[in-house]
Amino acid sequence: MSSVASLGRPLESLRLGPGYSALGERFIELRDPSPLPDPYLIAFNPEVAALLDFDPREAQRPEFLRLVAGNARFGPIPSFAAVYAGHQFGSFVPQLGDGRAITLGEIENGAGARYEWQLKGAGMTAFSRFGDGRAVLRSTIREYLASEALHHLGIPTTRALAIAGSDEPVYRESVETAAVLSRVAPSHVRFGSFEFFHYRGRFAEVKELADYTITRFYPELLDVPEPERYATLLREIVERTAQLVARWQAVGFAHGVLNTDNMSVLGLTLDYGPYGFIETYDAHFVCNHSDDAGRYAFDRQPGIALWNCRALAAALESLVSKERADEVLTAYEPAYRDAYLTLMRGKLGLREVRDADAALIEDLFDVMEAAHADFSTFFRALSQLSVTSTPYDDVVANFFQNRAQWYEWQQRYRERLAAESAGDVARGPAMLRVNPLYVLRNHLAQAAIEAAQLRDYSELERLHAVLRAPFDEQPGCERYASAPPIGTAAIEVSCSS
Numbered sequence: 001m002s003s004v005a006s007l008g009r010p011l012e013s014l015r016l017g018p019g020y021s022a023l024g025e026r027f028i029e030l031r032d033p034s035p036l037p038d039p040y041l042i043a044f045n046p047e048v049a050a051l052l053d054f055d056p057r058e059a060q061r062p063e064f065l066r067l068v069a070g071n072a073r074f075g076p077i078p079s080f081a082a083v084y085a086g087h088q089f090g091s092f093v094p095q096l097g098d099g100r101a102i103t104l105g106e107i108e109n110g111a112g113a114r115y116e117w118q119l120k121g122a123g124m125t126a127f128s129r130f131g132d133g134r135a136v137l138r139s140t141i142r143e144y145l146a147s148e149a150l151h152h153l154g155i156p157t158t159r160a161l162a163i164a165g166s167d168e169p170v171y172r173e174s175v176e177t178a179a180v181l182s183r184v185a186p187s188h189v190r191f192g193s194f195e196f197f198h199y200r201g202r203f204a205e206v207k208e209l210a211d212y213t214i215t216r217f218y219p220e221l222l223d224v225p226e227p228e229r230y231a232t233l234l235r236e237i238v239e240r241t242a243q244l245v246a247r248w249q250a251v252g253f254a255h256g257v258l259n260t261d262n263m264s265v266l267g268l269t270l271d272y273g274p275y276g277f278i279e280t281y282d283a284h285f286v287c288n289h290s291d292d293a294g295r296y297a298f299d300r301q302p303g304i305a306l307w308n309c310r311a312l313a314a315a316l317e318s319l320v321s322k323e324r325a326d327e328v329l330t331a332y333e334p335a336y337r338d339a340y341l342t343l344m345r346g347k348l349g350l351r352e353v354r355d356a357d358a359a360l361i362e363d364l365f366d367v368m369e370a371a372h373a374d375f376s377t378f379f380r381a382l383s384q385l386s387v388t389s390t391p392y393d394d395v396v397a398n399f400f401q402n403r404a405q406w407y408e409w410q411q412r413y414r415e416r417l418a419a420e421s422a423g424d425v426a427r428g429p430a431m432l433r434v435n436p437l438y439v440l441r442n443h444l445a446q447a448a449i450e451a452a453q454l455r456d457y458s459e460l461e462r463l464h465a466v467l468r469a470p471f472d473e474q475p476g477c478e479r480y481a482s483a484p485p486i487g488t489a490a491i492e493v494s495c496s497s
Contacts, residue, residue: 009055011063014074019106019116020187021080023212026205027193028080033070033102034123034133036180041065042137042163042457043144043464048184049161052117053109059162067104068182069164070122077105081125085199086192086261087311089295094199096192096261097127100135103188114216116188117161120181134170137163140179141449141460142493143272147183149440149467150269155247156240157269158185165452177453185268189213191308192261194315203318210319213265230319235328238309239335240267245305246339250347251436252278252375254298256288256493260308274493277439278375279483281368287493302340306332346434347379348413349427352420360412367409371400374483376439383431385410386424387417436470438477442491443484 021028041064046056058064066072073079081098088096102122108114120143121135144160151157161182168178189209197205210230214221224232244267248255255262256274264270276287278298285298296304309332313325320328337358344361345351368378381396391407391414400406417427444463451459466480474480 009053011054011058011061011067014052014054015108016074016077017106017108017114018077019114020082020103020189020212021078021105023208026202027209028082029097029126030078031081031102031125032073032079033104033119033180035071036069036164036166036178037168039065039069039071039164039166039180041068042165042179042452043141043160043460044162045144045148045160045464047468048159051109051113051159051184052107052115052161064162065164068119068162068180069166070102070119070180074105079104081127082188082193083127083196084190084192084261085196086190086259087195087308088259088261089291089293092195092199093261095127095196098125099128099131100125100133101188107184113186115184115186118183118185118188120183121178122180132170134168134178135181136170136172136176137165137179137452138176138449139273140181141452142275142445143181143183145440145445145448145460145464145467146272146275147269148464149470150253152468152470153247153251153436153439155251155253155269156244156267158183158188185264185266185270187213187217187264187266188270189265190261190270191263191265191312191315192259193265194312195260198315198318206316206318210316217266227319227321227324230316231324231328234313234316234320234325235331237265237267237312238328238332241305241309242302242332242335243267243339244269245302246336246343248301249298249340250343251439252281252298253439254278254285254287254296255301256291256296258296258301258304258308260311263305263308263312265312276442276493279441280372281365281375281378283365283369289493302336306336343434347431349383349422349431350416350420351422354416354419357416360409360416363412364409367400367405370402370405373399376436377481377483379435380432380437380481383428383435385413387414387422388424433471437473437481438466438470440467441484442493443488444480446491 044059049056079102081102083097085094086096101118101120103116103118106114106116124133140163144163147157147160161184163179163181165179169175170178194206214233218236221229221232254276262271274288278285283299286294378399385394385396397403397406448460448463466477
């Protein structure tokens with residue numbers, strides 16, 4: 001790529017390194033992306049460009065398009081696909097790996113933070129099995145929007161840099177067109193990365209991967225003597241996982257496929273497939289239509305995440321004794337509970353801790369479920385409830401046909417607010433700051449997808465802009481805060497979505 005000095009920090013100025021690939025070919029397959037024929041740029045995220053320290057105007061260059069389409073790589077830096085294993089729907093699969101993702105390299109920004117630039121949909125690798133290594137426009141848009149939506153909700157996640165498209169046909173349930181997502185994260189190491197080596201008895205590689213993870217992402221643990229260092233690493237991952245799932249539950253986000261190969265050792269939301277935000281509240285909401293048993297239902301996510309942490313602990317047993325691992329795993333439930341209750345108290349405008357809060361919250365969800373209340377709009381409306389008004393003078397009651405059930409809970413809530421002298425003036429605005437007005441509802445994503453399939457990317461851009469400020473009322477954007485219009489067909493999503 002030729003240098004373009006007029007653009008400030010051009011692509012050529014990026015500080016590049018091999019990152020994870022420096023571990024060698026036991027951990028990766030060196031693999032160039034498969035070029036995307038006649039590519040075009042569909043979406044670009046200048047916020048993520050800023051993370052990587054390059055000028056957003058670089059997106060206008062053909063060199064940038066070639067990179068994000070998988071038609072080029074960073075000079076001498078080898079691109080690669082990582083190998084891993086995983087428990088999928090509870091069953092162990094001994095070899096998975098990046099079947100359609102290829103990492104171009106690692107970029108260090110001016111602040112010293114490092115990010116892997118990964119292409120999803122970049123073609124076949126040694127781990128593609130029977131797949132074609134491609135992604136379709138539909139799934140690529142869904143991940144682009146969801147990862148950015150979660151980031152702006154304050155939830156740890158991979159980030160989306162760009163989408164490149166092509167008219168190349170890709171065969172899924174029907175014929176669709178190809179697309180490549182550029183996503184970035186400090187690391188894409190997964191629980192399954194450790195499982196791959198553990199179940200082959202390759203314990204030296206387990207230790208090498210653990211040392212890499214500690215050195216790069218948990219350097220404070222280098223001062224901890226072995227073997228406690230690895231137990232402490234496990235505890236850090238367990239607690240980050242618990243806190244991540246608590247954040248999902250607090251905004252009504254269902255991941256859909258919580259296999260161990262989709263679990264990040266950094267506590268990031270990783271690999272968006274058949275995800276969904278709860279609309280009409282249903283504790284047993286299943287967003288993946290192929291999850292017939294409901295293993296990954298919304299209310300099961302906290303328990304499944306703990307199950308996955310146990311699987312990671314098993315994969316580290318050459319470094320951490322089972323007895324010590326069992327001790328570490330007991331940190332999950334209090335970490336989850338503390339994070340979840342703190343978030344829910346914020347959603348309810350409660351500043352102080354009370355023992356009965358968990359029951360108050362649980363009973364509220366029972367009331368919401370019985371009334372089929374919309375998750376996001378309910379909590380926004382609750383911020384308008386005045387403790388100085390009469391109990392029967394509130395807009396929230398409009399969510400309920402059985403208002404007696406609501407008024408009973410509302411009375412307990414008013415008493416709880418009164419116990420800490422929570423006035424309306426400060427409480428209402430504080431609740432609006434933590435209860436999003438805009439979440440990525442499936443019908444909104446689908447509208448952006450259908451327009452993009454006709455080469456109209458304006459709805460994708462508008463929706464992305466709205467999701468960047470999810471807590472702020474945005475004039476003219478009322479439809480983005482609403483449930484789908486009556487008669488809107490239900491949207492089914494699966495792992496290909």
